[in-house]
Amino acid sequence: MGDAIVGVVANPLSGRDIRRLVTQASVFPTAEKANMIQRMLTAFGAVGVHRVLLSTDLGGISAAVFRAIGRRRGADPRWPEVEFLDGQPIRQSAQDTVDAVRQMVTAGARVIVCLGGDGTARVAASAAGDVPLLALSTGTNNVFPAVREATVAGLAAGLVATGAVPAGGVTARAKLLEVRVGDRVETALVDVATSTERHVGARAVWDPVTVTELFCAFAEPDAIGLSAIAGQVRPVARHDPHGVMLRLAPDAARQVLAPIAPGLVVPVGVSSIERLETGPVYHVGARAGVIAVDGERELTFEPGERPVVRLRADGPRCVDVPAVLAASARLGLLKRAL
Numbered sequence: 001m002g003d004a005i006v007g008v009v010a011n012p013l014s015g016r017d018i019r020r021l022v023t024q025a026s027v028f029p030t031a032e033k034a035n036m037i038q039r040m041l042t043a044f045g046a047v048g049v050h051r052v053l054l055s056t057d058l059g060g061i062s063a064a065v066f067r068a069i070g071r072r073r074g075a076d077p078r079w080p081e082v083e084f085l086d087g088q089p090i091r092q093s094a095q096d097t098v099d100a101v102r103q104m105v106t107a108g109a110r111v112i113v114c115l116g117g118d119g120t121a122r123v124a125a126s127a128a129g130d131v132p133l134l135a136l137s138t139g140t141n142n143v144f145p146a147v148r149e150a151t152v153a154g155l156a157a158g159l160v161a162t163g164a165v166p167a168g169g170v171t172a173r174a175k176l177l178e179v180r181v182g183d184r185v186e187t188a189l190v191d192v193a194t195s196t197e198r199h200v201g202a203r204a205v206w207d208p209v210t211v212t213e214l215f216c217a218f219a220e221p222d223a224i225g226l227s228a229i230a231g232q233v234r235p236v237a238r239h240d241p242h243g244v245m246l247r248l249a250p251d252a253a254r255q256v257l258a259p260i261a262p263g264l265v266v267p268v269g270v271s272s273i274e275r276l277e278t279g280p281v282y283h284v285g286a287r288a289g290v291i292a293v294d295g296e297r298e299l300t301f302e303p304g305e306r307p308v309v310r311l312r313a314d315g316p317r318c319v320d321v322p323a324v325l326a327a328s329a330r331l332g333l334l335k336r337a338l
Helices: 019-023 030-046 061-072 094-106 118-128 150-162 227-233 321-331
Strands: 005-010 051-054 081-084 111-116 133-137 171-173 176-181 184-188 191-195 211-216 243-248 254-261 264-276 281-283 289-293 296-301 308-312 317-319
Touching: 005 030, 005 094, 005 150, 030 051, 030 061, 030 111, 030 150, 061 081, 094 111, 094 118, 111 118, 111 150, 118 133, 118 184, 133 150, 150 317, 150 321, 176 191, 176 211, 176 289, 176 296, 184 289, 184 296, 211 227, 227 243, 227 254, 227 264
Parallel strands: 005 051, 005 111, 051 081, 111 133, 133 317
Antiparallel strands: 171 317, 176 184, 176 308, 191 211, 191 289, 211 243, 243 264, 254 264, 281 308, 289 296
16 A cells, blocks of 8 residues: 555635625634544544645644644554644735645645635645545635535545545546636636726625626536536536536626525626537626636736636545445445454
């Protein structure tokens, strides 16, 4: 099995954006993020993971795990060795996730687990390359990351990292949206939205009145966030080779009630729907505004600039947790003789 290494990156700021204030959404506490990592460590150790690379932060997650390791030292030898990543400045921004994931890839991590929302998964995926990614939900709008018990996720990640379950049969490439404004490029795992707002501001998009176009890599009917709009009028599965594009207008004849944020269900006007194919370039119709990727405003554009969006099939390799555990059951990997 070689040196089975798993990387774990946890965003201390996930689940703390402006949508918490305007929608009364629940807050995902630091203590639970640290507890999730500890549950994963137990699972990793149970299936033979030797080493875990853990991101460091100023929010208290890595400190809580460090204290837990000290308390358990000598009491439970099954926990793998935990290496806390350092050597990079902590900016308390998305760059921290990018730096941590890059270090994990360089160090030979075979699976990377990220704790956060859609934004965290997006930046982790941008740095993971071909290393399989397992995204767990601890954010506000969680469409791409899974809401899953950390122990089970830890077992799946560990079985893939050790090679007990070959990654080829239990990982799949996700779709990816690429948006370009001049020489500026951003990617999204779920959706790209064009807003008439002219500034980035608090980043999070929670008012659909300002949104004029919505490009979705996939759109599930039971999702939360902007992709829920498409999910109610033209659902697209994650495994489908295409996506969907909507043009929105408050006074459109077709209206849909959509849960665009926790506790926020609003009517949205949909003026047109178009299938989004993989490969072709789609031009943004708005003359000026801001573009949000996976619910966060990132790019502004002025008159004369022509943003374009393209759906790609070469997104991150994602671990299919049910498929891993099903393979484990077939192979009897967790069976133990009395």
